[in-house]
Amino acid sequence: MESWPPGASGPTEAGRRLRGLRGADLAASASLLSGAGAEAGCSAPAVAAVLPAGGSGERMGVPTPKQFCPILERPLISYTLQALERVSWIKDIVVAVTGENMEAMKCIIQRYQHKGISLVESGVTRHRSIFNGLKALAEDQPNCRLSKPEVVIIHDAVRPFVEEDVLLKVVTAAKEHGAAGAIRPLVSTVISPSVDGCLDHSLERARHRASEMPQAFLFDVIYEAYQQCSDYDLEFGTECLHLALKYCHIKAKLIEGSPDLWKVTYKRDLYAAESIIKERISQQICVVMDTKEDEEHVGHRLEEMLKNELNHVKVTSGRDLQQIILEQCYNFVCVNVMTSDFEETQKLLNMLEESNLSILYPVVVISVQFLDYESVPFGQKMENLMQIREFAKEVKKRNILLYGLLVYYPQDEQKLQESLRQGATIIAALIKERNSGLIGQLLVA
Amino acid sequence: MESWPPGASGPTEAGRRLRGLRGADLAASASLLSGAGAEAGCSAPAVAAVLPAGGSGERMGVPTPKQFCPILERPLISYTLQALERVSWIKDIVVAVTGENMEAMKCIIQRYQHKGISLVESGVTRHRSIFNGLKALAEDQPNCRLSKPEVVIIHDAVRPFVEEDVLLKVVTAAKEHGAAGAIRPLVSTVISPSVDGCLDHSLERARHRASEMPQAFLFDVIYEAYQQCSDYDLEFGTECLHLALKYCHIKAKLIEGSPDLWKVTYKRDLYAAESIIKERISQQICVVMDTKEDEEHVGHRLEEMLKNELNHVKVTSGRDLQQIILEQCYNFVCVNVMTSDFEETQKLLNMLEESNLSILYPVVVISVQFLDYESVPFGQKMENLMQIREFAKEVKKRNILLYGLLVYYPQDEQKLQESLRQGATIIAALIKERNSGLIGQLLVA
Structure with missing residues (x-):
């Protein structure tokens, strides 16, 4: 029997050293197995x-x-x-x-x-x-x-x-x-x-x-x-x-x-x-926003609320989206700030479709808009609603589950907190269940 | 050892006869055990x-x-x-x-x-x-x-x-x-x-x-x-x-x-x-309607659609609601026909609260309204929406999960079929998941 992994005095010693491997040890041994070790003289x-x-x-x-x-x-x-x-x-x-x-x-x-x-x-x-x-x-x-x-x-x-x-x-x-x-x-x-x-x-x-x-x-x-x-x-x-x-x-x-x-x-x-499986792919949420400078924007406050409320989940900012997709994040919250329609969401959907991320798991995308009931006419928002249903049907074919979320945006600080908290609850619920029966819905927080 | 159940020639025979009980046999033997058999001379x-x-x-x-x-x-x-x-x-x-x-x-x-x-x-x-x-x-x-x-x-x-x-x-x-x-x-x-x-x-x-x-x-x-x-x-x-x-x-x-x-x-x-457990309590849906005579009403067509689409589920008409509650049905679709607000739903919620049905399992109530986008002003519907959120918060305290469903009601027959089918899909999704994060939402089919 050959000596593997290298440095061991014999097979028994080798076995003893490898038992109970964790973390870095595992990575090192795996690289030995993959052939990197062969250059060092051992035989994987x-x-x-x-x-x-x-x-x-x-x-x-x-x-x-x-x-x-x-x-x-x-x-x-x-x-x-x-x-x-x-x-x-x-x-x-x-x-x-x-x-x-x-x-x-x-x-x-x-x-x-x-x-x-x-x-x-x-x-x-x-x-x-x-x-x-x-x-x-x-x-x-x-x-x-x-x-x-x-x-x-x-x-x-x-x-x-x-x-x-x-x-x-x-x-x-x-x-x-x-x-x-x-x-x-x-x-x-x-x-x-x-x-x-x-x-x-x-x-x-x-x-x-x-x-x-x-x-x-x-x-x-x-x-x-x-x-x-x-x-x-x-x-x-x-x-x-x-x-x-x-x-x-x-x-x-x-x-x-x-x-x-x-x-x-x-x-x-x-x-x-x-x-x-649902739990494993729900460990990370990426928040995508089209405003980078305006840190005061309510979108950032929603991101903060997600971090506070979903403390078992890693909430990532979508600054380097390609990298996050490579790291296999399956959940995206897309905050439409500068545009009142789904422009930002559409960009994200295109990127996801190109990435093939959704081949193995359904990817959840929640498109968030903020709504001030007192100043915005609702009819216009309803047109958006109809639009998201069509988008959702289309991207479902590529295993992307698209939902809409309207967050009520009152002037009152306490009420705003409550809206944001409910928004976080709804986002958590949608990601946890990954229910394709509810795609294209516009939920209200 | 006494002879039990009655009619057996001895304990071994008794055991042999009782093995593999099913259905009616089980009910009969259970009644023996519960003491009914004692009158017939056996000892449970x-x-x-x-x-x-x-x-x-x-x-x-x-x-x-x-x-x-x-x-x-x-x-x-x-x-x-x-x-x-x-x-x-x-x-x-x-x-x-x-x-x-x-x-x-x-x-x-x-x-x-x-x-x-x-x-x-x-x-x-x-x-x-x-x-x-x-x-x-x-x-x-x-x-x-x-x-x-x-x-x-x-x-x-x-x-x-x-x-x-x-x-x-x-x-x-x-x-x-x-x-x-x-x-x-x-x-x-x-x-x-x-x-x-x-x-x-x-x-x-x-x-x-x-x-x-x-x-x-x-x-x-x-x-x-x-x-x-x-x-x-x-x-x-x-x-x-x-x-x-x-x-x-x-x-x-x-x-x-x-x-x-x-x-x-x-x-x-x-x-x-x-x-x-979720699957077990989702086997029956009761459809409650305030119109009894008008069999042409679209509410009845929704009931038919539920029967056709959810073929693993028993869809019951809510004519004898007290009896259905006694039989432990945990899912209700409440169609508001004659009234445009939640009057019918409110009656159902009161009945459920009095029944204690929700002590052991969360009860799902889906309040359905029909919406003709072309003829009804949306503002009025939005007021309903706000109302259901308050109702939902209130009845959640008694383990009732209330959701709203607006079914688009177009004149075109094919489009109406599509709306009803999507309504059935949404109802199935809500009942299956029983997600308390989405209570008070108004979903659109």
Whole structure:
């Protein structure tokens, strides 16, 4: 076994040093894996991933297999692919899908611009699907486009929240031990029933763990195990770590994973996944304004109010919009100050459309206007309203959710505070729910 | 053991007949349990329930113990109490809470009008809390207000979706076998680690089950088990069925439960629970109208559109409003036809406030007005708008979420269809999200 990462006295030492990586350490190790380390004389393992995605999802109680169920209108498996493909040191991702779903999967890859994905046909069981994925990676297959990796990750299509951190840990441990897998504490006690449906015995919860994904293996180890294993294993087995133990005598290293590794199994898990994704993309709001000098403007006061009221959210000023779009902010409050119509909003929408930001997630844009009931004729505002409905319909096609917000702008300071606070509440509500049924509405604060 | 339910040749036969009850069978058996059967000569067991609720919720990653986390602003434990107290044949519910949370728990019981609940102080572990609950039910305790049940249900405060069906099954099986508990298939393979953190062996998934709640016991069995069990059991044990086996040699009957029995453990489970609850209370919409004769009115066409567009929802006409409120419909669309202001809505709001319907769940009221842009001056409509904001603030205090909806009413038939369809979409969105940040808004279709 080669020495990896560099500076370690041996594989065991290497493993010990890499356990529990965080932050800067993680970045450094990831760059080693991505090849930067190779120049320093070490050998980063070539890593590929196999995703069995041939399941029928009968536990979900819905006709669509769970990996294809939509979350914010995008299939679950696309989130999992996104989680894997953003890890620079994973070179190839092989997805095993049924012949029936092959075309749908190709469309998903194209529509959401996934890169480095190869498709193989799944088998009738999970193990057979994984085996098909491994065969595609093995060099001994004819017409193989893929190159054999040193380490292969096996993950589930229905675990979209896997982080680079745990992927790095299982790969590092697999390189050292031959096999590694993520585990979690048991939530329920596990029991063994007798044949008559009564309790035979219960297992001590503290001495057992749930085996989760991702897992990683030296490719030769797991491929050998699959080549040797029995039809019974392929039909009824559920655990890759078990195959490595039984057929290659490799005792897998177990890695404590985070709660995020859970598997989307039931309908309630889809609800949970949607809420988590909505929460994650609602952490940052960018406030765009066409007035830069006039710091006294009420638009700035709205920005201040957002900062005060939404203290779990990062409120950014939209001075360098291109940069903020690059940083993947999915929420924009566009304050129209100098113009009474939607000129500023239109500029922002054009920029967003060009950026492709909304390919993966719906982007919320809230176009804010200030309204002094006593001095502005309402008829004119209503024309704006009709205009925003048309805009909203148009940009919805590109996954942008546009809402209008009229903030009442009274002379009385206390009333103004109240309007701004309600404006912040409405903005928070729209961003949190991301409800496409309410696009084009003009809300009043 | 007595023969229960009646007509069975013996306890085993009785158990066999009761397994797999559904619908009418369930209603019949429940009425037996509630005592109606006693007149026919059988003996329904006296049933109580114990809920350990002393946990700290450290797995949730939030400071509030999970049983007190709010879902739609109501603590999780209140949903669980509601699920148990609607079962007529459960006589007493004993909840074990920490001294610290005793006052909060009393407030919850008062505010949500829970009946038949007794509080005891929890112990430092789950088993000690359950034991304290059992002691309160045992007749040998001084000053005991409660009577000793024949069968005791043990349930978790954080499993709010328990159905009468499974409660009846575990109670019936407990009466026959002495102990019974709900089980579920394992979602993940269970493994046993070695001391060095590597895989020792994995368990065959098909031969094991997750032990869930509810469980039920003959009171004398489980009380005896707790009285005899060791301090080690009380400190580190997790499984009541295990205690009944170890100390009373009772092999619990295992009952396959539904996925609904899952335990709210992580933050994602709170998200899932909220979505499930929102979905459950959004299954019915009542359309209230002040015109009864004029079937041609556009209000009726909106009702038709709701029926066509929201085909998973039951759309009811509000002819017998008192009855519909009694049947626990939580969504109202109030069409103001004869009056241009909110007279009809105001009547509905008064009725809802008197009914106490909104004590347990937020009730959505959408006040609909029709608007012909070409003939009605908008200023007058705006005054209505201001009015609804004040109404909404006022009724929010009583957990009623009021929104306004202006439906554009053009002469052109196709455009009218489009308006009505968009109205239905907006109504669906408001009911689904139940977002209090948007109350008092006047949406336009």
